[in-house]
Amino acid sequence: MQNKTYFASDFHLGVDAHTSSAIRERKIVRWLNSIEADARELYLVGDVFDHWYEYGKTVPKGYVRLLGKLAGMRDKGIPVYFFTGNHDMWMFRYFEEEFGIPIYRHPIMREIDGKKFLIGHGDGLGPGDHGYKFIKSLFANRLAQAAFRWLHPDIGLGLMKFFSVKSRQYTADESAFGPPEKEWLVQFCEGDLMSRDVDYYIFGHRHLPVYYRLSNGKSTYINLGEWMYACSYGVWDGHEMRLEFFESEFTRVYGT
Numbered sequence: 001m002q003n004k005t006y007f008a009s010d011f012h013l014g015v016d017a018h019t020s021s022a023i024r025e026r027k028i029v030r031w032l033n034s035i036e037a038d039a040r041e042l043y044l045v046g047d048v049f050d051h052w053y054e055y056g057k058t059v060p061k062g063y064v065r066l067l068g069k070l071a072g073m074r075d076k077g078i079p080v081y082f083f084t085g086n087h088d089m090w091m092f093r094y095f096e097e098e099f100g101i102p103i104y105r106h107p108i109m110r111e112i113d114g115k116k117f118l119i120g121h122g123d124g125l126g127p128g129d130h131g132y133k134f135i136k137s138l139f140a141n142r143l144a145q146a147a148f149r150w151l152h153p154d155i156g157l158g159l160m161k162f163f164s165v166k167s168r169q170y171t172a173d174e175s176a177f178g179p180p181e182k183e184w185l186v187q188f189c190e191g192d193l194m195s196r197d198v199d200y201y202i203f204g205h206r207h208l209p210v211y212y213r214l215s216n217g218k219s220t221y222i223n224l225g226e227w228m229y230a231c232s233y234g235v236w237d238g239h240e241m242r243l244e245f246f247e248s249e250f251t252r253v254y255g256t
């Protein structure tokens with residue numbers, strides 16, 4: 001029965017980490033094979049690619065196993081939603097046109113089985129993240145995007161890979177889970193709850209699997225973690241939201 005909603009983020013394909021990008025891509029496809037039978041929807045919540053740029057007539061080499069798998073899921077009628085992260089902001093029309101996968105650049109509200117979900121990559125939200133907010137304003141600039149298009153792709157994508165490593169240094173998104181007042185996304189959720197009602201906040205970007213009960217006692221902030229080490233993902237089964245791990249030796253959940 002297709003009654004589960006799946007969420008994952010931060011695959012960072014294109015960069016080698018604990019596992020190489022090629023091994024990780026195959027693992028992600030195995031995960032998608034394993035969830036396909038009961039998946040009602042799939043949300044890929046940003047930084048799927050470590051760097052990406054779409055030109056008028058061409059896209060970066062590689063990732064064909066993942067793209068083929070996503071195409072197959074879409075052809076079977078499973079909705080897939082894609083969010084840009086800080087590393088793959090320059091995704092444009094290709095996913096919509098080729099796969100029927102919409103791209104979201106900002107958090108969206110979704111009602112699923114009567115519960116309210118706010119879903120987004122989580123970059124640049126909350127009080128901090130200043131270095132990153134500067135890079136984001138540069139990358140979101142239309143003139144910069146248009147100028148970049150005129151570079152030869154070998155040069156342009158090389159530059160992107162360089163900036164992608166820089167961006168990770170600025171965002172320092174792999175530091176340990178701090179006290180709540182230091183966690184920008186916890187702060188964002190607490191502030192956001194003052195003006196509206198949300199049951200689940202689903203974010204990536206933090207690179208730590210987090211399951212954190214917010215101070216109103218009923219809302220939850222979930223961070224999906226990443227796939228360079230933990231291979232964590234979120235699943236909503238109609239009653240509860242869980243964090244799970246796929247073929248992983250790093251199974252720690254923070255904030256609980």
Ligand SMILES: [Mn+2]
Binds near residue numbers: 012
């Ligand atoms: Mn990331």
